Amino acid sequence: MSKARDSNAFYSGFWRLFFRWFGTGGKGWLRNPFNPDGPKVTLRSYLKLLNFKANHRKVDVQLVLDPNRDAFGRVKNGIPNRVVAYELFNKTKGKIKTRWYDTQGEQFHTKLISIKYKNYSLVFGGSANLTRRNLDNYNLEAELKIKSNNNSQFVKEVEVYFEKIWNNQQGHYTIALEEYSDKSTIKKALYRLQEWSGLSTF
16 A cells, blocks of 8 residues: 555655654654544654545545744744745646635744544644654653534634635735745755754744
């Protein structure tokens, strides 16, 4: 199955770029989706499972990213988000939709994943960046998983928050992908080296 061609690059491209090469090993802390009494699994196992499901149903992926322009009073070079966003756009032919939070000296530091199923939603939030350094035991991080009915007040508030910043409702929050996406080959090679080695701050 792992050698089979992705039938839906919508999520598969995102999964392959960010999570595939992390593997699924390690100490699990989430309920086993196939056997409630079985051993707990890692968040990376759930992300891989979503890739499997992406081959069988439509998956809509929307991302709001920090442009990596500012950090603690310093101007940054856009690594890794700008080159990653460019890769995602090209590899999925624009199917993964991305907008930038329009920072003005601060950082958009939200680490939030919301996955909506037919009857319930899973929301993950915490201190971990969605990078190898943070997900593969380089840093000690804390994450919270919430499972809630799609009609719950909590899920509705998460959706309202995302729609607000995505569509710039009642204010200005995000800008188009084209404003910061970067196709630099040098930056791409540098970010891949940093991600592989763990010698980075992200």
